[in-house]
Amino acid sequence: MAQLNITLNQEEILQLLKNNTGDVFKNLLQESLNSVLKAESSSQLHAEPYERTEDRTDSRNGYRERQLNTRIGTITLRVPRHRDQPFKSMVFENYSRSEAALVASLAEMYTNGVSTRKVGRVVETLCGTTISKSAVSDLCKDLDEAVESFRERRLDEFYPFVTIDATYFKVIHDRRTVSRALMIAYAVNQEGIREIIGFQCYEKESKETWKAFLNELRDRGLRKVGMFISDSHEGILHAIAKVYPDSPWQRCQFHFTRNILDKMPKKYIEGMKTELQEMFNSKTLREAQEKRDSIIEDYREVSESAVECLDNGFDDAMTVMVLPEKIRKQFRTSNHIERVNKELKRRSKVVGRFPTEASVMRLMGSVLIELNDALMEKASKIIYRPGFEELEKCRKVLVLRAREQHQMLAA
Numbered sequence: 001m002a003q004l005n006i007t008l009n010q011e012e013i014l015q016l017l018k019n020n021t022g023d024v025f026k027n028l029l030q031e032s033l034n035s036v037l038k039a040e041s042s043s044q045l046h047a048e049p050y051e052r053t054e055d056r057t058d059s060r061n062g063y064r065e066r067q068l069n070t071r072i073g074t075i076t077l078r079v080p081r082h083r084d085q086p087f088k089s090m091v092f093e094n095y096s097r098s099e100a101a102l103v104a105s106l107a108e109m110y111t112n113g114v115s116t117r118k119v120g121r122v123v124e125t126l127c128g129t130t131i132s133k134s135a136v137s138d139l140c141k142d143l144d145e146a147v148e149s150f151r152e153r154r155l156d157e158f159y160p161f162v163t164i165d166a167t168y169f170k171v172i173h174d175r176r177t178v179s180r181a182l183m184i185a186y187a188v189n190q191e192g193i194r195e196i197i198g199f200q201c202y203e204k205e206s207k208e209t210w211k212a213f214l215n216e217l218r219d220r221g222l223r224k225v226g227m228f229i230s231d232s233h234e235g236i237l238h239a240i241a242k243v244y245p246d247s248p249w250q251r252c253q254f255h256f257t258r259n260i261l262d263k264m265p266k267k268y269i270e271g272m273k274t275e276l277q278e279m280f281n282s283k284t285l286r287e288a289q290e291k292r293d294s295i296i297e298d299y300r301e302v303s304e305s306a307v308e309c310l311d312n313g314f315d316d317a318m319t320v321m322v323l324p325e326k327i328r329k330q331f332r333t334s335n336h337i338e339r340v341n342k343e344l345k346r347r348s349k350v351v352g353r354f355p356t357e358a359s360v361m362r363l364m365g366s367v368l369i370e371l372n373d374a375l376m377e378k379a380s381k382i383i384y385r386p387g388f389e390e391l392e393k394c395r396k397v398l399v400l401r402a403r404e405q406h407q408m409l410a411a
Contacts, residue, residue: 040089041080049268051189058082069229107386144358147365150372152220155197160226161188162197164213166205167341169360170353175399177353179203182344182364185214191402194336196372197222199365201357210239218243226395229334231255241406248402251316252334253280259313264299272306274301280332285321289314314404322397330375340371 042048046055061081068075080087147374166181184206185198198217203207226245230236232251240249257276261269263321282288292314296307320332347367354360 018055030077031105034078035076037077037080037089039088041082044085044087045082046260052297058179077146127366143366146369147299147362150369151199151361151365155217155221156189157178157221158224158226159187159197159222160220160224161229161329161331162227163187163229164210165230165334165341166202166233167336167344169348169364170352171360173357176215178359179204180357181209182360183210184337184340184368185213185217186340188331189360194375194378196340196375199361199368201360205235207235207238210235211242214239214243216328227331227398229331231334232259232313232316237409241409244402245406246399246402248319248322248398248405249316250319250331251313253317253320254335254338256313260306263309268299270301276310280317283325285318288318288320288321318404319398319401322401323394340368343367 032115041060045058045060047053049060059082061083063078063080066077066079068077079089086242092326133207163186164183165186168181170177170178171180172178181202181204183200183202184196185195185200186194188194198213198220200213204211225244227248228236228240228244228251228254229250237249240247257273260276261273264272275291275298279288279295280293281289292310296311302308320328323331344364344367348354348363351363354363
């Protein structure tokens with residue numbers, strides 16, 4: 001490597017100071033790096049300008065200008081040219097690495113919920129130049145390939161438990177702000193490991209879109225599901241019955257409780273909540289049925305609509321009673337996917353409105369990949385690790401339960 005000593009005489013210093021004081025360091029850096037380039041050229045050629053030596057390897061062929069964006073502004077460098085062998089400089093090699101790191105950082109910032117406008121301001125601060133919002137978005141499109149690869153990967157043949165839900169994001173469409181539903185499938189495989197197995201953005205939740213989402217999972221290899229867990233959206237129930245007729249549905253007990261309490265007078269809410277929790281914690285289905293009947297009797301005159309909701313939804317909320325007692329609590333609610341939704345909302349908060357549905361998939365897909373990686377890291381700490389025989393015993397009963405549910409839905 002060339003050893004370089006940079007000196008400035010009095011005239012050069014005065015010339016630098018004549019310019020705007022804010023440009024002094026930028027000009028100094030420019031002169032210094034140009035001196036570095038000259039020294040590197042001499043080192044590679046084994047000769048100074050106009051010097052004739054036996055060690056000379058090539059000859060100079062003028063200069064070309066190249067701009068370099070730095071923290072203190074854009075500077076113009078005079079890059080030496082060699083006649084036969086290309087000139088190489090550590091200045092630009094270092095710059096290329098920094099540029100690659102910057103692109104990676106931009107993608108990471110966007111994944112963590114930083115708006116493209118804010119990312120643009122960061123670029124301006126770091127590089128001394130502006131970058132358009134669309135340019136930042138273009139950089140972030142490098143994430144698309146990884147997101148699609150993750151979203152379209154093949155699935156195992158059988159997942160004992162799959163939780164599905166949708167969360168909404170604001171998207172700009174035809175110059176208007178509209179809501180779009182991001183559907184997510186969160187599963188537990190036969191080894192008891194949790195993973196995110198699917199997601200897709202749709203215009204809304206409906207029978208058609210939920211059916212399309214489940215069909216997509218099926219086409220990727222999800223042929224069997226032991227049990228679905230979700231809220232009571234009509235589109236979900238219809239889709240499960242059509243795409244997975246042998247898979248029963250567990251109505252989320254948390255959402256079910258909220259549906260009942262919403263119909264209760266305020267002063268009775270805490271009492272009803274406590275009794276519902278006791279019902280859900282029953283050791284047997286018969287015990288739970290007796291507790292349900294007691295609640296209906298006690299609160300019928302307080303709120304007819306609340307006890308009617310309890311009576312109509314009880315069977316679907318207690319599907320989990322078919323499972324061994326030690327694993328019921330793990331799969332009686334959709335709380336785990338609610339935590340995923342909460343993280344997605346947190347990451348998207350600073351973005352506000354997404355410019356397109358594709359940008360929703362890009363950002364939220366990247367976040368879901370991160371969350372899935374975290375689930376894989378925690379795999380050794382899982383509570384539920386079922387044996388094959390236990391699953392098969394449960395599955396026979398669950399299939400019967402599924403057929404009963406879907407017959408009632410059809411009726």
